[in-house]
Amino acid sequence: MCVSSPGAVHTIGSGTGSRAVPGPHSQRASHPSTSVLRRRSHRVRVASLPHGHVYVEHLSDPGAVQPVHRLPDPAPAHPVPGAPWWPLVMLSEAWIRRHAHEFDIYHLHFGFDQTSPAELRRIVDTLHELGKPFVYTVHDLRNPHQTDPAAQDAALDVLIPAADELITLTDGAARVIERRWGRRATVIPHPHLLPLDRWRDHAPVGSVPVVGLNLKSMRANMNPLPVARVLLECASRGEIRLQLDVHTDVVTRGTPHHDPVVSHLLETARRTLNVQVNVHEFYTDEQLWEYLRGLDLSVLAYRFGTHSGWLELCYDLGTHVLAPSVGFYHEQHPGVLRFDWDRDGQPDADQIREALAGLRGNAPWQASALERTQQRRRIAAAHAEVYRRVVVVREAGKGDAA
Numbered sequence: 001m002c003v004s005s006p007g008a009v010h011t012i013g014s015g016t017g018s019r020a021v022p023g024p025h026s027q028r029a030s031h032p033s034t035s036v037l038r039r040r041s042h043r044v045r046v047a048s049l050p051h052g053h054v055y056v057e058h059l060s061d062p063g064a065v066q067p068v069h070r071l072p073d074p075a076p077a078h079p080v081p082g083a084p085w086w087p088l089v090m091l092s093e094a095w096i097r098r099h100a101h102e103f104d105i106y107h108l109h110f111g112f113d114q115t116s117p118a119e120l121r122r123i124v125d126t127l128h129e130l131g132k133p134f135v136y137t138v139h140d141l142r143n144p145h146q147t148d149p150a151a152q153d154a155a156l157d158v159l160i161p162a163a164d165e166l167i168t169l170t171d172g173a174a175r176v177i178e179r180r181w182g183r184r185a186t187v188i189p190h191p192h193l194l195p196l197d198r199w200r201d202h203a204p205v206g207s208v209p210v211v212g213l214n215l216k217s218m219r220a221n222m223n224p225l226p227v228a229r230v231l232l233e234c235a236s237r238g239e240i241r242l243q244l245d246v247h248t249d250v251v252t253r254g255t256p257h258h259d260p261v262v263s264h265l266l267e268t269a270r271r272t273l274n275v276q277v278n279v280h281e282f283y284t285d286e287q288l289w290e291y292l293r294g295l296d297l298s299v300l301a302y303r304f305g306t307h308s309g310w311l312e313l314c315y316d317l318g319t320h321v322l323a324p325s326v327g328f329y330h331e332q333h334p335g336v337l338r339f340d341w342d343r344d345g346q347p348d349a350d351q352i353r354e355a356l357a358g359l360r361g362n363a364p365w366q367a368s369a370l371e372r373t374q375q376r377r378r379i380a381a382a383h384a385e386v387y388r389r390v391v392v393v394r395e396a397g398k399g400d401a402a
Contacts, residue, residue: 043069044387047096047103050085050111055309058191061380062373068384071103082282086111093119093126100130105387107135108159113145117154124162133390136163138185141176141306142327144221149304156181165390167383169307172328188382190332192372193309194289194316202318202364205296208241208274209359212295215246217257223345224301225265230349231299235274240356243295244269245278292317297337297359299352300324303345307332318366322355335365 048056048070060066074089088111089095096106106127112120127134136159143152160166160177166185168174174185213231215224228244235242244266249255251263269275283291292298298314300323308329314321315333322337323329324347330336337358339351367375 043067044105044384044391045103046070046387047090047099047106049088049090049106049108052085053083053109054193055191056109058193058376059379059383061377062196064377064380066380068380068387087114088112091115091123093122096123096126096130096132100132103132105133105135105390107137109137110139112155112159113143113151115155117158120155120158121162124158128162131394133164133394134162135165135167135386135390136160137167137169138173138177139169139307141173142221142304144302144305145219147220164394165386167386170328170331172331173306186382186386188379188386189375190307190309190312191376191379192316192367193313196369196373198289199316199369200293202293202366204364205320205359205362207360208238209296209356210243210294211235211240211297211299211356212243212245212291213299213301214291215244215250215262215301217247218250218259218262221302221304223303223341225261226346227299227301227352228265228269230347230352232269232272232275234353234356236272238274239353240274242269242272242275243278244275245280245291248279248281251279288313289317292319295319297322297356300329301347302326302329303341305329311336315365315367316372318364320359320362320365322352333367 044067046068050056050073051070052073056070060068060070071090073085074095075084076087076089078087080086090099090106091108091112115123124134138156138160140152141156142149146152160181160183163183166177166183167188168177168185169188169190171187174187177183177185211231211234213224213228215222218224231240231242234240246262246266247257249257250259251266252258266277266279270277292314297320298310300308300310300321302308302324303326305327307327308323311321311323311329311332320335320337321329322339325338325340330338337355339355340348342348
């Protein structure tokens with residue numbers, strides 16, 4: 001059975017310390033209290049799916065006594081390089097039944113791409129049968145790895161109505177959730193991704209901005225080629241220095257992501273003035289930080305999506321971001337630059353050129369470590385409050401049943 005409080009929607013501050021203006025879909029949170037959790041005989045135990053991702057690791061209050069204990073990820077038999085927590089071992093009816101005594105709350109974030117709606121239904125039904133509260137953070141209203149939205153829609157049609165509490169990252173996403181499913185979500189922003197002890201001030205933008213477009217492995221929501229052509233023209237005129245990055249598998253024949261059109265564009269780019277082409281394997285965290293620190297602007301060429309962790313890391317490192325007007329990237333933080341796509345998937349070249357021209361001499365787009373630390377404490381307190389509410393409601397339901 002789904003338990004929902006119609007007024008349980010709160011927004012806490014962004015990385016700048018601001019607070020969202022209350023509206024029909026979100027209202028200012030009262031200061032969250034963790035006293036109820038601390039009065040329990042033990043810290044509230046959360047089966048977090050996943051736990052080992054840096055986003056989830058940064059949901060805790062740095063340096064404070066934690067009222068929340070998130071279970072470590074069980075090791076999958078065949079983990080994916082770069083994501084040792086996937087596939088999610090805890091995303092299983094059998095695991096839930098075997099380990100129900102080990103957790104108080106089941107909190108799903110992401111990683112269910114390969115799980116069918118029928119299996120998701122069995123999982124949430126099992127949680128309700130066992131009296132375990134189910135919390136779901138809606139990161140992706142549209143899965144960036146899936147061209148067809150039908151699979152994600154089907155999963156959301158199971159998860160969102162079944163959740164005892166919903167969380168999302170922006171007010172815009174909360175409005176969509178309420179419009180499509182009639183559910184209200186607590187809005188808690190994305191935390192920092194750069195470790196707090198690795199902060200370093202970014203230099204101001206120079207007279208010739210360094211601009212990066214990273215094609216990665218050409219995942220489903222990427223549409224970089226028309227954007228790259230605009231950037232190449234600007235570089236050829238000396239208006240920017242352009243770095244084009246791509247993973248090795250995109251230019252390697254016989255690999256699943258091989259794209260001959262991309263390979264051809266990169267050959268053209270190598271012959272263009274003020275352009276550097278980098279073909280490499282997946283970056284380590286350290287390599288990614290150094291790559292982004294070397295840019296003044298990172299361009300996100302996404303055809304669709306919802307929120308961006310890449311954008312959050314840029315904000316930590318001081319790198320400006322130019323993002324399309326899809327999803328809710330521009331709600332994550334003030335100052336995200338914007339361009340539009342037309343119906344044919346072509347970018348508005350004038351908007352891109354205007355954004356580039358306005359960069360020269362600008363201060364870096366960067367939160368301070370103190371701002372991110374303070375935000376993280378609010379994020380941790382807001383999650384503790386969500387957990388407190390869901391436990392109180394679930395225990396009250398047990399009392400009524402008795």
